[in-house]
Amino acid sequence: MGVLVFISVLLVAACGLIYELVAGTLASYLVGDSVFQFSTIIGTYLFAMGIGSALSRYINRGLANRFVWIELLLGVVGGFSSTLLMLAFAFTQGFELILYALVVVMGVLVGLEIPLLMRIVKHRYQFRDVIAHVLTFDYLGALGASLLFPILLVPRLGLVRSAMLFGLINAAVAFWSTYLFANQLSRTRELRVACLLVLFGLGTGIAEAKHITATAEDNIYADEIIFARDTPYQHLVLTRFKDDLRLFLNSHLQFSSRDEYRYHEALVHPGLAAVPAPRRVLILGGGDGLAVREILKYPQVESITLVDLDPEMTKIFSSNPMLTRLNDNSLLSPRVHVINSDAFPWVASNADSFDFIVADFPDPTNYSLGKLYTTAFYRAVARHLSAQGFIVVQSTSPMFARDSFWCIAETLKQSGLQTYPYHVYVPSFGEWGFVLAGTHDYALPKSLPAGLRFLSVDGLSALFQFPPDMAPLPMPANHLNSQVLVRTYENDWKDISH
């Protein structure tokens, strides 16, 4: 029996430490500043344990009964602690208050355990043996828990289920204590029923934990995350709020399904509809298939080559039902050829000719992306242009990044092309700009494909008018060896954000 008592001590100590670690880790994850979180939580927890130990002297009768109740209570509070904290963070303003209240409650309960247990067993051993054995197993339990937590529990079970598992162990200790200390207990049957109820509750919790986490996480990220993946190239997140799907690449919004038609109609039609008989089209970037969807509205286009770096991106936009509904299964069209390759080397080494070329890259936020907005790149692209063809370049916002927009236009000009800049309003982006470029004069198209939601023949000429606050600025061209655009872009956005 002695051994069983000390195993209880070991388990109870492990549980106590796990709750503390769960609280510290969760606070670090959610609020940040792990040094501060762990320091204050450990301090508060130990202090509360001291309070618990001090309170233990006021418990004089029914020691074993009280011990069982404390274990049960701790099982419930500790077991659901991480669930409670996640929900608190997601749904309330007072996360810190709830965090420290919980830490104090758990600390007090843990502080009560060992003194009570020592008094329960003191008649069986000499005082010095009780102290030595109990403390030995107490510390052993702590060691075990502290090793298990980072190595096995967090990676394998996660925080919610780890806490519940140890709540279950607390409840199990309570349950077997009703046998261990049977001779010192009253109303034993009642206790056992309570134990079984708690065990059942926690068991169900473990089974349902996934759902709980999902609910809380969804609320942390404003909209429901329906897809998130780290590819070797980027961090891809897709969110949904009611009928609005949004794609973020490295936390930059790429489109909102509510108004992306404005962007993609404007990207494709002013240029493509002006090409007399377009047969071959090239899209650089644009792995979402939305520009392809617009291009497929031209029956005379025989082939569309899409070069996008990230296979994950084109894969999910060819397979996920929500996304294929958005792009009308465009990537699965037999006219479309998807090539997962880096755009610049592909353009530099390929020799095909195209009647319309779309460059739809993320904004030039760094030197790597900046290479795709240089005279060297545009010259390489222009070599692929057929005599009647045009290139269109997504060129960031002429309103928020006016210098950058006109820098891109100048870069195309210095690459030996005639340029025709235009802009549209896309609610989720704001005022957005494109530069159409070619080796010959551009005339507005006389007709557009049927079924457009935004563009009309009558409205086209307005796109090419720039009001004074977006009017052209004299800017240098962007070269590989200067990359002025990256610096310009950074300054443009620095001026409006902070």
Added chain:
Amino acid sequence: MKLGRRKFLGLGSAALAGLSLKSEQKIKGSFVNDSFQMGHLLRDRAAFPAAKHIEKVPVVIVGGGIAGLSAAWRFRKRGFTDFVLLEMNPQAGGNARWGENEVTAYPWAAHYVPVPGPKAIYVRELFEDLGVLKDGQWEERYLAFSPQERLFLYGRWQEGIEPAVGLKQNDRDQFQRLENLFSEFRRSGAFTIPLELGLSSKFQHLDRLSFSDWLRQQGLDSRLLHWYVNYACRDDYGALASDTSAWAGIHYFSSREPEEKGPLTWPEGNGWITRRLLERVGANIRTGQMVHRIAQTRRGASVFAGDVEFQSEFVIFAAPMFLAPYLLENFPPLHDFAYSPWLTANLTLERYPDSRGVEPSWDTVFLDSPTLGYVDAMHQSLRTHIDRTVWTFYWALSEGAPAQNRRLLLEKDWTYWKEAILHDLERVHSDIRQCVSRIDIMRMGHAMIRPAVGSIFSEERRRLSRLDGRILFANSDLSGISIFEEAQFHGVEAAQKVHKKLHG
């Protein structure tokens, strides 16, 4: 159970091994391109095989570095193909050699050529030939991409190598004054590339003192300024400013217009130029041919390589000058030719080290490091996503006497140099050992001519560059500074002289 002491220790180390999971991956590598063994055979006057075969060929070029390749380029451009080029190493290129692995091509030594000024007409002609210069425009893909250079100092990065952080007003003033002095020298027209075109005795006094002494004479004593000029001298000459002729130090800063355009560079550095030259003259090149004797004959000169005697009318000696006394009969010992020992290493990286938000540059330098930093071979890639790369790490062993450093190069094993390189990089990239999978090291005892005090206006040097007999010299040693343009200039000039003599 009682644990024996030995068993306990065993368990202890097993536990430690378990704890070191995160430590470095195994880094492979070796010394590569060693050539000192061949040099030592010559130095020790080893016995070489007697000639068994005779080949008659009008011109022999000895040495396949940039000077020799440029001579060959000039011959073929003139339609003359009756020559051979003998290269001792298995690979031609000399200081413009390159390597290649599954990640990228990379340089073994020289890795860029500054955009040539108007006087460097041969360089401009070559670059037009290679498609680097088209209709007066430099091909953008061959100009160093931005961001080009960065310096790590005081725990942070800055753009450019000239220190711009932590300067006091006095430092700023001194940098400005120095720049003004250089502008004046630039305007004088005496500091040109090629060097020979501007060389004027008006500035000969600057060859009689060291660059650092000259700076002090000008009242320039800023620590950061001295670090900067020292870096420049170590980088271009493999020597400290105190071991460099003031004339050469000034030439470094005053011979080029301050250009906005980056230098011309390629993933494999100047190896790219070597490759293009080999495409044009490769048919005349014989590698692995160590010349062990050159003898004047009545109607020309004989070149002995292996068991072949090449009987020729003219020899262009395009090997480094220090080999001349060992190869040429009755050649007096040289006095004014000192050489800097170097070590370069190519590190294969499976990933870039954590950058703390700073994007990698072409050239990275650490303030107060004894080494010269590294160049990123993937920087000139057109790709937007780059995971693996090769860094070329440069280290001119400039502290102390060259002979001593040459000994050190040979004495220490690969592990020693590998650790020295990693220690240097670790000061800035704490996770470098987790990134590197391979380090290959190239040791060069006589990597480049050193423009020591008195060397630029040396009589010996002038005499050798004016030689006009059956054996002509062509190498950058004749200029006293080891740069691409000088090697090319002497190679082309020698070829033109020989061509004229042969064809009138």
